[in-house]
Amino acid sequence: FAYIAPINAVILYHANAAETFGSVPEAISAGFAITPDMIAYATGGILIAGLVQVGIAILIKVLGVSKFEKIFPPAVAGTIIAVIGLNLAPTAISMASSNWWIAIVSLSTAVIVRLYVKGFTRLIPVMCGIIVGYIVAAVTGNVSFEAVNQASWVGVPSFVLPKFSIYSLTVLVPVALAPTIEHFGDIFAVSAITGKKFYDDPGIHRTLAGDGIATAVAGFFGGPANTTYSENTGVLAITKVFNPVVMRIAAVFAVILSFVPKVGAVIQSIPTAVMGGIEILLFGMIAAVGMKTLIENRVKVDGKNLIVISVMLVVGIGGAAIGIGPVRFEGIGLAALVGLVLNGIFVLTKAPEE
Secondary structure (H helix, E strand, C coil): CCCHHHHHHHHHHHHHHHHCCCCCCCCCCCCCCCCHHHHHHHHHHHHHHHHHHHHHHHHHHHHCHHHHHHCCCHHHHHHHHHHHHHHHHHHHHHHHCCCHHHHHHHHHHHHHHHHHCCCHHHHCHHHHHHHHHHHHHHHCCCCCCHHHHHCCCCCCCCCCCCCCCHHHHHHHHHHHHHHHHHHHHHHHHHHHHHCCCCHHHHHHHHHHHHHHHHHHHHHHCCCCCCCCCHHHHHHHHHHCCCCHHHHHHHHHHHHHHCCCHHHHHHHHCCCHHHHHHHHHHHHHHHHHHHHHHHHHCCCCCCHHHHHHHHHHHHHHHCCCEEEECCEEEEHHHHHHHHHHHHHHHHHHCCCCCC
16 A cells, blocks of 8 residues: 555656646646556556565665564564554454445354364355355345456456656655565564464565565566555464465466456455455454464563553554655554664663563
């Protein structure tokens, strides 16, 4: 989400530039058409932003991963994980509130499958919840199949090669800092859920480099920026399927299905209430994992820890946002940044533990 506003700014800037033949941009009507050329400038900035993330990953490797861990103690890491879930909670409620009965059906199905069903089906409670919720929504007339009927079975995605401008680079490249900080929080969350310290092995520098490379490649082909997907953390918590091979297989299927517009149309036809019901469970579990991290690491919630946790929680879920030039920190990213800064200050000043 950190990239959305800057991308819109770049597209609007180049739309204005096209209208005024490169002179000082002025307001134009909201009815202008977004051309591939405008998108190309946005994706050019995205490509370079991805390379910046790779550069940050290299810097972390050079400075040493062990130093990185010291500035993210359990008090900070656990709170970040909790903030991820709590920050996403309003989204789940908003989606579910479009039709609470359907949301309850999908949520209940996922819970029942996860707790009471045996065998392979128990591993896919989210999928079961979505399928049952979708069927109920369709039977009750809450699904529109118009787009599905119109979509073709085979199609080629639109590819746009990147272009570069000073404006797109100055707006989009600094934004890489926000998803980078959010990346740290998501890796801590996944590590806590799986019981494996991924920030040690393969290392936070490698996971961040992968994030950056993915963003750069996406930008090269005209796609949006990639960031670690916090919602997926909840899926890991509920399914207990931690094998990375599953993700690789899913990635291959995603690429194949991108050439089948009919499937995309079916996915888009899923009512928001169905997903809202599932997300109530997923996002709540992420927050619970954050609390579990604090408990298992026996974090004393007093002294400096109390201050760090308190400020991070309010900043992370209270809607705070800080803009520094084109970079906008908010939500998870801002909470992580605040936790990092506060903890660093307390360590340097040797603040009392109690």
